[in-house]
Amino acid sequence: MIDLVKNLATAPRRTKASVIRELLKLTNKPGVISFAGGLPDPEVFPYDFVVDSVKRIMDKKGRVALQYGPTEGLPELKDEFIKFLEKEEGIKVKHENLLVTTASQQALDIVGRLFIDASDPIIVELPSYMGGLQVFKSYGCDFVGVRMTEDGIITTELEEKLKWLKNQDEHYKFVYIVPDFQNPSGVTLSEKKRKRVVELSEEYNVIVVEDSPYRQIRFEGKAPNMIYKMDKETKKTDNIISIFTISKTFAPGLRIGMILANEQIIKKMVILKQSLDLCTSSLNQLIAADFFATGEFYRHIEKVKKVYKEKKDAMLACLERYMPEGVTWTKPEGGLFLWVKLPEHISADDMFEEAIKENVAYVIGSAFHIDGSGKNTMRLNFSYPTLYEIEEGIKRLAKVVKKRMAIK
């Protein structure tokens, strides 16, 4: 065979396998209770709905469902999404503001491909979503990290970084934020900080990418407005790109996502998507459209919220019960994840092997930090494990933590 090392392009050399996916392989060991994945609970998938929906679609729209569709996405799905945005978010948009994607990972790829040349600085949260970091890195960006507190990204630090980049004449391309029940931390960006983010986007004329896969899964508390909406209301700029997916509200197996942005940006993205996969599955777009049109979305999301809230509450109660003093964790109002902080001197990286030995798994927090920080943190998923596994798994994890803490 050809010499792969000599023949590969730059992008694949930059693209590393996701640490999560590699870790997940270890967690497949029989008997391991895993909080490492990020999977929705298959117990709540709407199986019957899919069967009925496909029947309806084949009856009425079979020719659309099985054919190539327009690259920008089917109008049937955009129509429903426009209604959803107006009803749920108070956002009014047109078809031209929307691009259907093969789920949100493709949306992130399109954003990266549209803006990033090698060495362009991209501002990300510490910690940040690994799938975003991975794809942006593949385009050769330089990351600039901004730390977070319990109400999201530290906006004073964000301003400092923007000012510094501007003074250096650096071509910073966008700020990447996961504002609602962030993966990995479970943290939500406060309304006040969102306002500041919008102001900074105007002041430094920088795109903000608002990636929000979990927003609809809110168990409690009041949702702050979407950054996109707050930006629109200033009527000054139109710098926000928002990314949606039905992977957590319906099913990841359909691979349906959506980008909302200024129509000039969408236009450029459509051309890119043409070369990426021509179009997203028409069948799956119609199933998604039907999910909204029939009202199933609104019924289903209540079920998802109920099940995930119960699991989140169970995990919080178990952490309270079993973890030693000095360990803290976030209390997410929604989503799929929470974030555990061990005492500064304890490394969750080093502890991982021990945890696997004790048949419990998590994702090391450092994997979400572009600067290698966060060694004393870990991400726990509560949507996938059963209530029994949550209790037993946290018990095991607490044992491992206590053992580690006793060493020092």
Added chain:
Amino acid sequence: MIDLVKNLATAPRRTKASVIRELLKLTNKPGVISFAGGLPDPEVFPYDFVVDSVKRIMDKKGRVALQYGPTEGLPELKDEFIKFLEKEEGIKVKHENLLVTTASQQALDIVGRLFIDASDPIIVELPSYMGGLQVFKSYGCDFVGVRMTEDGIITTELEEKLKWLKNQDEHYKFVYIVPDFQNPSGVTLSEKKRKRVVELSEEYNVIVVEDSPYRQIRFEGKAPNMIYKMDKETKKTDNIISIFTISKTFAPGLRIGMILANEQIIKKMVILKQSLDLCTSSLNQLIAADFFATGEFYRHIEKVKKVYKEKKDAMLACLERYMPEGVTWTKPEGGLFLWVKLPEHISADDMFEEAIKENVAYVIGSAFHIDGSGKNTMRLNFSYPTLYEIEEGIKRLAKVVKKRMAIK
């Protein structure tokens, strides 16, 4: 909004909207009979099968169907594809040699992304498939064109170009060939030339990308072996990457394709795909697997071949009947397209507007040539129009051609 011109990366500036997609908009004019698209005939889509299949899948594999799948693709689909390859092509491969893709356009993107850095020469046919040209160009390659005759790429010319590139110390990455009923020309690469391509691949140690979306749709004649198989049989190199899709044998609306290659190459591709869309729709992969497992594929393909052959024969008969002397065309043994050559001095580009006025459309041949040649050629699709439209459309087209030829 931010200044898009200042903020775009290099890739989107290189990525042009597909000429076909732009032309297709013109052909939407009411009353136009279009030979311009490349759509399968929706009359033959297996609607009932999809309904039954989804029911079966939700009963037995619902949890797999609606969940995230492995990036490399579901074993259920790979198993079926392995059987198909052995039965139909006499090729034995393992799971590690296969990557499921979001149809063949994504396969082309992954190939481009894996190998192409700016200025790398890529060898393509004259004419070649536009979707391939578009995505390879987005990675900044330099194209080197090799002309074709009625039995495919001119291998002596291919050798000359390879020798020239080698002598220049150029980092040529691959040869891109659509060997069966090529889009756009309808031409099939002969067994003899395939053998020579394999030899050249060994001699110049160069990857050959064998993109074969139409191979299963053969109406008549004997299929030459796949290039992949002939390469394997030499036991010398393992330089062939073959790309498959079910878009033409089943339905494009599912977006399911497959890459077959050396496992080291597949391994690298899997990492890339992770960042592109994590995984291809599990539901659609299972529908595709079911299509093979139930034997529906073998029943269905007979229907497709029958319908398309009838249309192809009708188009050939109409060309014979209506076209003036001096006009020639290919006689494809399968696929969806044929290729018309006008007298040298007639430009199909210039004639296009007139054709639209006469309510008939085609794709200009020059759009498939990376060197701007082929101005006197056009691509006609015979799979989508009805038999009536084929007769009426060719009549109209012949009228336009005659008028043009009379001017000179």
